[in-house]
Amino acid sequence: MSAVLxxxxxxxxxxxxxxxxxxxxxxxxxxxxxxxxxxxxVWRTLIDQGRVLAGVGAIALVVAAxxxxxxxxxxxxxxxxxxxxxxxxxxxxxxxxxIGVVAAIxxxxxxxxxxxxxxxxxxxxxxxxxxxxxxxxxxxxxDHLAHAVVVDVRPVQEVELAPQVRPRGIVNxxxxxxxxxxxxxxxxxxxxxxxxxxxxxxxxxxxxPIPAPPIPTPAAxxxxxxxxxxxxxxxxxxxxxxxxxxxxxxxFDSGEAFVVEGLALVGRSPEARPGEPVRHLVPLxxxxxxxxxxxxQFQVVPDGDLVVMDRGSTNGSLLVRQGSIRELAAGRxxxxxxxxxxxxxxxxxxxxxxx
Numbered sequence: 048m049s050a051v052l053x054x055x056x057x058x059x060x061x062x063x064x065x066x067x068x069x070x071x072x073x074x075x076x077x078x079x080x081x082x083x084x085x086x087x088x089v090w091r092t093l094i095d096q097g098r099v100l101a102g103v104g105a106i107a108l109v110v111a112a113x114x115x116x117x118x119x120x121x122x123x124x125x126x127x128x129x130x131x132x133x134x135x136x137x138x139x140x141x142x143x144x145x146i147g148v149v150a151a152i153x154x155x156x157x158x159x160x161x162x163x164x165x166x167x168x169x170x171x172x173x174x175x176x177x178x179x180x181x182x183x184x185x186x187x188x189x190d191h192l193a194h195a196v197v198v199d200v201r202p203v204q205e206v207e208l209a210p211q212v213r214p215r216g217i218v219n220x221x222x223x224x225x226x227x228x229x230x231x232x233x234x235x236x237x238x239x240x241x242x243x244x245x246x247x248x249x250x251x252x253x254x255x256p257i258p259a260p261p262i263p264t265p266a267a268x269x270x271x272x273x274x275x276x277x278x279x280x281x282x283x284x285x286x287x288x289x290x291x292x293x294x295x296x297x298x299f300d301s302g303e304a305f306v307v308e309g310l311a312l313v314g315r316s317p318e319a320r321p322g323e324p325v326r327h328l329v330p331l332x333x334x335x336x337x338x339x340x341x342x343x344q345f346q347v348v349p350d351g352d353l354v355v356m357d358r359g360s361t362n363g364s365l366l367v368r369q370g371s372i373r374e375l376a377a378g379r380x381x382x383x384x385x386x387x388x389x390x391x392x393x394x395x396x397x398x399x400x401x402x
Contacts, residue, residue, distance in 0.1 A: 060365060060372045061184040062197040064177070066133045071170075073129030078113055085109040114155055122151030134201035140186070140194055150193040157189035181334055183393040199372065294401045295353040295383075297345070300394055301331060306401075307347050313391055314342040314360075337362045337392030343375075345383070353398060355389055356380040365390040 086106055094102035121127055125136040125145040137154075139146050146154070161169025177187035186196055297311075298304035309326025312319060315338050319325040331338050339360035348354050357364040357375045364375040367388040375381055375389075383389070385400035 060199050061186075062135045062199045063370070064174070064185065066135055066199065067177075067185070067197055070127070070129035070133045070135050073132055074117070074127050077128050078117070081113050082106075082110060114159060115152070118151040118155040119148050121155070122146055122148035130197075134199060135197055136200045137195050137197050140184075140190075140196040146193055146195045150195065154189050154193040154195060157192060161189075183334075293351070295347055296399045296401050298397045298399070299329065299331065300396075303329065307345065307353060310344060310346040312341055312344050312358075313396070314338060314340050317341045331391065331394045333392055333394065335393055338394055339392070342391045343389075345389075353383045353400075354380045355383055360391070362392045 086109075089102045089105045089109075093099075093105060117127060121137055123145055125138055130136060137146060137151075138144060139150075158170075158173070161173055173187040173189060177185045177190070180186045184196055190196060295307045296304065297307060305327065307327070310324060311327035311329060312325055313329045313331060315333060315336075316330055317328050318341055319328075331342075339358075339362070341358055342360040343355060343357045343364050345353060345355040355364070355366075355375065356379065357377045359377040363377075366373045366375055366381060366383075367390065368384065368386075383398045385398065387398045389396045389398070
């Protein structure tokens with residue numbers, strides 16, 4: 048048990064299927080190119096001279112040599128031509144270091160057996176085992192056999208400016224404070240009018256005092272303004288859930304999906320803090336216990352953006368946007384966009400913006 052706790056986790060996120068496919072395709076093209084060159088040479092020097100068995104043996108030797116060299120390089124450095132081009136690396140799932148020559152040769156033999164005699168069906172089967180990986184790290188059968196995992200080592204791009212959430216909130220609050228100030232001048236013009244009316248009343252007999260009562264009636268102008276004060280908070284609450292009539296919808300890999308209407312907590316058994324106005328509680332089961340009890344939170348802020356924040360989870364949260372992966376800092380809110388995927392341990396949430 049102590050050995051498991053002391054083993055460092057591999058750096059980098061598990062590689063996506065499309066990048067692994069591209070890396071495999073490049074490696075195959077490089078290997079087949081070398082085989083073609085070697086075959087042409089062997090044909091002219093041996094087979095064309097009638098030495099068929101020697102030629103077949105020479106071609107087999109070239110194939111074995113190329114495969115062995117590739118396995119040795121992979122075991123020592125963790126890369127192949129295709130993986131170097133696509134930013135991937137094969138590391139030990141227990142230490143995060145290269146898997147070693149022996150494990151790389153074993154892994155390469157499985158790939159060779161799966162690819163050559165079965166005309167690609169074996170490779171398709173290995174890809175299927177990667178999709179069914181219970182650890183959700185896309186490890187195929189040959190990866191488990193060699194204790195290997197393919198990780199993405201490309202530099203993470205900063206795709207979000209989280210501080211933008213605060214300035215927008217401040218601007219909106221300032222605008223709300225200015226709304227009552229615009230109503231204050233309304234009663235001012237009503238008061239100067241009564242002082243002018245008494246002087247005009249004596250010279251013109253009782254006829255002028257009669258219009259005087261209608262003139263104070265403009266004081267009724269503040270009365271319509273008074274009802275407008277209570278509705279002002281209503282738009283402010285509405286803006287916290289929608290922006291220009293649009294809604295944010297989230298869908299989890301567990302099958303649960305809903306429109307965000309307030310603060311939502313995610314975790315194995317999420318609990319709200321005292322006085323915290325939580326609208327959604329999303330319990331997520333975790334096969335490898337990588338989801339914390341109260342893992343993260345998300346909500347729609349007053350300007351209409353959807354914001355997510357890790358709440359100090361043990362394994363952290365990841366934001367996946369257009370192929371780039373970014374780890375979320377605990378306690379720091381990050382604005383989400385349409386199509387983003389957020390990973391909470393071994394579970395994931397997809398974000399969509401609906402009109």
